Amino acid sequence: MASTSSRSLVGRRDEIDRLLALVRAAGRGEGGVLVLRGEPGIGKSALLDHVERTAPEGFQLIHASGSEFEGELPFAALHQLCVPALAHLDSLSAPYRDSLLVAFGLADGAPDPFRVGLAALELLTAAAGKRPLLCVVDDAHWLDTASARALTFLARRIAAEPIAMVFAARDQDPIRGLDELPGLTVTGLSDAHARALLAEEKTVTLDERVRDRLLAEARGNPLALIELPKAGGFAPPAPSPIASRIERSFRARMAELPPDARRLLILASADPTGDPGLLWAAARRLDIDVSAASAAAEASGLILFGTRARFCHPLARSAAYLAAEPERRQAAHRALAEATDPGTARDRQAWHRA
Ligand SMILES: Nc1ncnc2c1ncn2[C@@H]1O[C@H](COP(=O)(O)OP(=O)(O)OP(=O)(O)O)[C@@H](O)[C@H]1O
Ligand SMILES: [Mg+2]
Numbered sequence: 001m002a003s004t005s006s007r008s009l010v011g012r013r014d015e016i017d018r019l020l021a022l023v024r025a026a027g028r029g030e031g032g033v034l035v036l037r038g039e040p041g042i043g044k045s046a047l048l049d050h051v052e053r054t055a056p057e058g059f060q061l062i063h064a065s066g067s068e069f070e071g072e073l074p075f076a077a078l079h080q081l082c083v084p085a086l087a088h089l090d091s092l093s094a095p096y097r098d099s100l101l102v103a104f105g106l107a108d109g110a111p112d113p114f115r116v117g118l119a120a121l122e123l124l125t126a127a128a129g130k131r132p133l134l135c136v137v138d139d140a141h142w143l144d145t146a147s148a149r150a151l152t153f154l155a156r157r158i159a160a161e162p163i164a165m166v167f168a169a170r171d172q173d174p175i176r177g178l179d180e181l182p183g184l185t186v187t188g189l190s191d192a193h194a195r196a197l198l199a200e201e202k203t204v205t206l207d208e209r210v211r212d213r214l215l216a217e218a219r220g221n222p223l224a225l226i227e228l229p230k231a232g233g234f235a236p237p238a239p240s241p242i243a244s245r246i247e248r249s250f251r252a253r254m255a256e257l258p259p260d261a262r263r264l265l266i267l268a269s270a271d272p273t274g275d276p277g278l279l280w281a282a283a284r285r286l287d288i289d290v291s292a293a294s295a296a297a298e299a300s301g302l303i304l305f306g307t308r309a310r311f312c313h314p315l316a317r318s319a320a321y322l323a324a325e326p327e328r329r330q331a332a333h334r335a336l337a338e339a340t341d342p343g344t345a346r347d348r349q350a351w352h353r354a
Contacts, residue, residue: 009050010200010222011193012043018184019051023164027056027132031158035140035178037171038186040243040315041223044168047186048136051166055134060084060127062135066142067272068318073351075103075116076272077147081135082120085127092122103146105348113146117153124154125161132162139314140169140178152177188220197225218242223313243315250319253300260288261296263328265303269320270332273348274308281339286331 009016015036022032036044052061064080082100089097096119101107103116127133137143137151155165169175171185189197194215198206206214206229218224219242227246254262267282268274283290297303302316311317321329337352 009043009046010197011189012047012050015047015184015186016050019047019166020054022166023051023055023059023134026134026162026164027059029132029160029162031161031163031165033155033158033165033167033181035167035169035181035183036186037169037183039221040170041221041227041246041313042186042188043222044170044186045138045313046222048138048166048168052134052136058131059134060131062133063138064136065138066140066144066147068139068142068314069270069321070142070144070272070351072144073272073348074144074146075105075111075150077137077143078116078120078150079104079147081137081151082123085123088123088126091126092119096122111146113149114153116146117150120150121154121157124158124163128162133164135163135165137165137167140167141172141175143175145176148175148177152181155181188218189222189225190220191215194218194220194225197222198229201226201229223315246313247315247319250302250313250316251323253302254320254323257300258293258296260293261300263288263332264290264293264297265320266324266328267332267335268297268303268309268311269317269324270329270352271309271336274310276305276307276309278336278339279305279309282332282335285335285338 019034022034025032036047038044052063055061062081062084064077066077070076082104089100092100095115098107099112099115100119100123102109103111124133124135140148143151151165151167158165167178167181169178188194198211198215214225214228218228221242223246224242227249254265257265263286264283267286267288268279271279271282280290283293294305298305302312302320304310304312311320324332333352337349340349340352342349
């Protein structure tokens with residue numbers, strides 16, 4: 001999930017240069033891939049946003065992401081990546097076309113992973129025939145295994161195609177295949193850049209001692225620099241990892257919301273598609289006053305409902321999901337299952353029911 005803010009980046013000159021070189025090469029027909037790695041909040045999604053926003057004119061952008069609560073759904077992320085290219089499905093040979101339909105749960109049968117990989121490659125190559133393609137895959141550490149395999153298969157075979165692929169993944173567990181691709185580790189901002197970012201946040205004024213302590217604790221992590229001041233007072237340097245402290249801060253902000261807005265956030269956290277149509281339909285089933293609840297939720301800055309519902313950060317999404325009482329979570333999944341169209345998303349409906 002990309003960050004909702006479109007603030008301009010502080011620092012990151014080298015990373016941006018590397019990404020732009022990759023994209024420009026793809027424009028000349030020399031495809032390539034880069035995997036951004038780094039801890040939560042370090043700025044991987046922000047870099048993806050940036051490269052999407054600044055890609056040379058003429059590029060087609062395709063965005064997909066792994067999803068924390070969807071890792072069990074085979075080919076979910078590959079599906080996201082292929083949807084914008086599905087217009088080219090008819091140009092594929094029948095066996096390839098069928099293998100994709102099976103993989104995406106639109107036809108019966110057991111998918112053959114190798115054939116699915118080849119078919120997806122054909123599909124994207126066909127899509128890139130007219131205009132070069134930039135494929136961005138965020139939160140790759142949450143990819144379902146089938147998609148991870150198919151996407152690394154693709155990534156290794158685009159050298160002669162006008163296709164650039166950029167992945168972002170937390171550097172926790174190694175992800176099979178992804179680790180063998182060219183990588184770039186995103187590290188903390190320099191002290192000067194961290195200070196600059198902190199100074200940009202006008203909402204909170206910090207005295208010098210507090211600021212210095214915050215800078216020391218954040219170790220250049222932009223999310224920590226942005227979120228920890230909002231959490232109010234500072235605990236003494238705690239052993240808990242920065243991610244869990246940021247998650248606590250998101251939880252605290254959520255707790256201040258009116259009940260309907262909180263329920264809407266829980267619903268959004270349980271829906272990996274981010275499709276607002278589905279979300280509103282499910283919300284009405286739960287008797288949520290959609291316009292008031294969505295306005296309050298957006299005003300909190302935790303989520304934006306545009307063409308896609310987007311949490312400001314995956315930690316905000318997991319905070320919403322994990323803070324919900326189990327009954328609330330079940331009710332959310334039930335409402336989403338009922339609102340999901342069984343004709344086009346049978347698997348997904350079954351998954352919400354499970
Ligand atoms: N260089 C930067 N300058 C300004 N803001 C930044 C920068 N990098 C990241 N941010 C902001 O910091 C926050 C966290 O960044 P981001 O969401 O990109 O982290 P991430 O590495 O993708 O984390 P995760 O692994 O949890 O997805 C976002 O609000 C983002 O806009
Ligand atoms: Mg991210």
